[in-house]
Amino acid sequence: MDAQTPTPPGFSDMLAPRGANKQRDKKTFSIVPHHPGGFMSPNQLLKIAQVAQKYATTVNVTSGQQIMLIGLQRENVEKAWEELDREPEGLLGPRCRGVRFCPGIAFCKRATSDSIGLGTLLDKKFRGMDMPNKVKMSVAGCYLSCTAPAIRDIGIIGLDDDSYRILIGGAGGHAPRLADLFIEGVNRKQVLAICDRLLHYYKKRANPGERMHEFVPRFGLDRIRQDVLGDMADLPRWPTAEEEARRHGQPGELFPLETQTGGETSCPLP
Template sequence: MSLPKYAVLQKPRGDKRTYAITPRIAGGFATPDELRKIAETAEKYHGTLKITSGQRIAILGISAEDVEKAWEDLGMDPGVVSPYSVKNIEMCPASFCKRAKQNSMKLAMKLEKRFYGAATPNRMKIGVVGCMNSCTSANSKDIAVLANDEGYVIRAGGSAGFHPRLPDDIAENLNDQEAFDMVEAIYLYYCETADMGEKLGDYIDRISLETFKTGVYERYTLIQEEQKQ
C-alpha cells in the first residue's frame, strides 16, 4: 500500500493506520485565516493539532481516505515536499526583537522563497537568526545564518540527529545579499558534489573543511561575478 501524498504514517494500532499532514507555514508566521483553515480541517477530519519543532502545525490522526480531502480543504502547500529536499527555513522574529542585531527576517523570507522544496542529496534545514543567541537552535541546522553588529555569520554542517554535530564557520561580516549568495554557494556545491543520501555535516567530514570551503568560495565568486554582468 502506497502512502497518501504528503503524509507521514503514524504508529499502527492493530489494523488501524493514521497519517499526519503538515502544511507550509513560512518561517512560522501564520495569518488568522491560515490558522482557521488548519483548525477547521483538523476538526472536520477528527485530527489532533501539534505545534512542531519546525515552526509549523501538524494535523495528526488523519485516515488514509481523508488525507487528499484534507489537503484540498486546507488549500496550502505541504511543509515538506520530499525527504530529499530543503525541509524548512526556521527563523526568529528579529523584526520584533529588541536583541536583534540585524533585521534577519527579510533575509530569512527571501531564503525561504528560494529554497522551499529545493532538491538536495539528503534532507536539509536552514536556520536564520537576528543575533548570536540562536533562538531557533540555528547551530543545529545544516546551514546557520546568524547576525551580529558587523553583519552575518554563515556556518554549515550542524546536526541534532543521531550524530550531533556543531557547524563549521564558513564566512563572517556579510551583508544581506552576500549572506544570501553564500547560502546559495553552499547549497550548489553540496548538491553538485555530495553523494546521494549524504548529510552536509558528514560530507564536510569526509572531504575536509578546507576542501569544502574552497569549493564553496569558488561558487560564491562565480555568483558574485554573474551579478556584475
C-alpha cells in the same frame, strides 16, 4: 510505478495520499500545511483549527515550526487540503527542508537583524531542492540563536542591520556536531549567493546519502571555502587555517554571548 502498472493487491493501502504521512497505526494520516517560519495570521490559524476540528484527532506543533494535523482518515486528506488551501510542507527524503527562522527585528526586542526577511527568501529559493540527503537550514536574528543555527547543515546568525554569519556542517541527531564558521560579515544578497553555491557544490560532490556534517569534515572546511568563496567579489576575509586552529583552542570564542548581549542569555518571547 507508472499509471500503466497495475497496483499489487493490498499495495494501494500502503500509499499515502498527496502531502500526507501514514501514522503508526497504519490507518490514519498526518498533514502539515507549510507556513514559512511558522508565521501566520490569526485567520490562517483559525482555518487550521477549523479543518483540524473536522478531520483530525490531534494537533502538534512540530520542531520544524509547523502545525501538524494528526489522525485524518484517508478519504478526508484531499478535502482537508482543499479547505486549507496551502501547499503541503511534506518534503521528506533527500532535499532541502523548510527554513526555520525566528521573529528577528520585526518583533523581538533582542534582535539585531531581519531574520524573517532572509529566512523567507531562503525558504522560497531552496525548500524542496534535491540534495544527497536532507538539508536543514535556520536563521537567527541575533547571537542568542533561538533557531539553533549551530546544529544545522547551514545556520545563519544576524550580526547587524545587513551583516550575517554563516555556519555549516552542524547536526543534532545521532551524531551531533557543532557547525564550523564558514564566513561572517556578509550581507543578505551574499548569503543567498553563498548558500546557492554551497548547496550546488555539496550536491555535486557528496556521496549519496552523505549529510553536510559528514561532508564538511571529509572534504575540509578550508578547501570548501576556497572552492565556494574563492572567486566571489567583495567578500570579507575569512579565517585562515591557523586562526581556525587557535579558535578551537578557545571554547566560547565563536559565540561570545556576554559581550554581545550585555550578559543576557535568555530568549524573550516576541
